[in-house]
Amino acid sequence: MSTRPLLNRSLAGMGTTIFAEMSALATATGSINLGQGFPDTDGPREVAEAAARAVLDGRGNQYPPGPGVPELRAAITEHQQRFYGLTYDPDTEVLVTAGATEAIAAALLALLEPGDEVIAFEPFYDSYAACIAMAGARRVPLTLRAPAFRPDLDELRALITPRTRLLLVNTPHNPTGTVLTPEELAAVAELAVEHDLLVVTDEVYEHLVFAGAHHPLAALPGMRERTVAISSAGKTFSFTGWKVGWVTGTPDLVAAVRTAKQYLTYVSAGPFQYAVAEALRLPDGYYADFRADLHRKRDLLVDGLTAAGFRAFAPQGTYFVTTDITPLGEKDGLEFCRSLPERCGVVAIPNAVFYDDTEAGRSQVRFAFCKKVEVLEEAVSRLHALRTG
Numbered sequence: 001m002s003t004r005p006l007l008n009r010s011l012a013g014m015g016t017t018i019f020a021e022m023s024a025l026a027t028a029t030g031s032i033n034l035g036q037g038f039p040d041t042d043g044p045r046e047v048a049e050a051a052a053r054a055v056l057d058g059r060g061n062q063y064p065p066g067p068g069v070p071e072l073r074a075a076i077t078e079h080q081q082r083f084y085g086l087t088y089d090p091d092t093e094v095l096v097t098a099g100a101t102e103a104i105a106a107a108l109l110a111l112l113e114p115g116d117e118v119i120a121f122e123p124f125y126d127s128y129a130a131c132i133a134m135a136g137a138r139r140v141p142l143t144l145r146a147p148a149f150r151p152d153l154d155e156l157r158a159l160i161t162p163r164t165r166l167l168l169v170n171t172p173h174n175p176t177g178t179v180l181t182p183e184e185l186a187a188v189a190e191l192a193v194e195h196d197l198l199v200v201t202d203e204v205y206e207h208l209v210f211a212g213a214h215h216p217l218a219a220l221p222g223m224r225e226r227t228v229a230i231s232s233a234g235k236t237f238s239f240t241g242w243k244v245g246w247v248t249g250t251p252d253l254v255a256a257v258r259t260a261k262q263y264l265t266y267v268s269a270g271p272f273q274y275a276v277a278e279a280l281r282l283p284d285g286y287y288a289d290f291r292a293d294l295h296r297k298r299d300l301l302v303d304g305l306t307a308a309g310f311r312a313f314a315p316q317g318t319y320f321v322t323t324d325i326t327p328l329g330e331k332d333g334l335e336f337c338r339s340l341p342e343r344c345g346v347v348a349i350p351n352a353v354f355y356d357d358t359e360a361g362r363s364q365v366r367f368a369f370c371k372k373v374e375v376l377e378e379a380v381s382r383l384h385a386l387r388t389g
């Protein structure tokens with residue numbers, strides 16, 4: 001057998017995602033899993049019933065149309081109009097994907113050439129690095145640093161070179177919880193226009209903003225024609241296993257992403273697409289209650305972690321809280337997370353794995369709060385053992 005490495009070199013060293021490693025550790029040790037970002041309560045019953053009905057009524061059980069079922073594409077355009085005043089044509093400016101994950105992969109594979117540079121905030125959501133690498137492009141991190149985790153806009157300007165093709169902007173930002181302010185968004189947009197860059201936005205936490213508001217970059221002057229906006233139903237409706245995501249953008253951008261997407265999955269989640277169309281049309285009260293529930297849980301976990309001795313950085317958005325473990329006499333988040341299940345039966349994620357500049361995130365650890373109140377309370381009480389034990 002050849003000695004050539006089996007794994008394509010663009011993926012060398014990427015191994016298993018940290019989520020798989022930590023979720024396996026949670027199962028093996030019976031720990032409370034505040035690592036991976038999935039809710040422990042399913043989304044609205046009527047949405048689940050809509051999915052069941054679609055299966056039983058034979059809607060979506062065979063390959064749905066490549067761009068997504070018309071009902072869902074229409075619901076996505078209504079959502080963009082209702083929340084942001086953005087108008088999209090459901091036939092040419094919307095694409096349904098297998099979660100935001102496929103949308104990110106398809107967008108990057110479609111829009112990048114080998115050697116292109118992509119600027120993204122680090123810590124990065126882990127699929128960004130892999131997808132940029134699979135496209136043969138180079139990631140250029142703009143480091144969000146504790147305690148404020150704001151992007152340094154002068155640094156952003158300095159990172160732009162003639163090879164820069166694309167800005168990949170995640171707001172609300174996982175794992176730091178940063179929500180870009182209108183001023184920051186305007187500065188990012190100005191740079192994109194000035195340097196004629198494409199922009200891919202990852203907005204999967206768009207309905208989880210506790211301070212300020214979510215503003216899509218596509219709504220800013222000069223941005224609609226250069227922005228591929230991505231979101232998904234997983235977070236907003238608490239059905240992360242359904243993997244229904246979407247892209248909105250100009251017909252040219254959407255056609256480019258669709259070209260890559262059709263050879264990744266072709267189509268997915270047929271019956272779930274009908275259910276997500278109903279979910280997107282839920283009244284404002286659903287969205288408000290969802291946000292209020294997570295807001296309460298954020299406060300519970302931030303206060304609990306602080307009382308347990310962590311330095312907790314209250315997130316403005318998402319359902320994650322980043323902490324610093326230095327006050328506990330700890331330095332290394334990866335070691336800490338590997339030992340935590342054994343020490344006190346809780347699983348968390350080390351932020352260092354999301355940084356190229358691992359030193360910048362070495363002592364940071366992320367906890368998810370999309371869990372039942374009693375689960376969060378139990379986790380906090382277990383974490384108190386770190387101080388006493």
Ligand SMILES: Cc1ncc(COP(=O)(O)O)c(C=O)c1O
Nearest residue numbers: 099100101125174204232234245
């Ligand atoms: C920032 C970010 N983008 C994308 C995703 C993936 O979304 P989906 O499950 O819809 O593929 C996640 C999930 O954790 C995320 O945190």
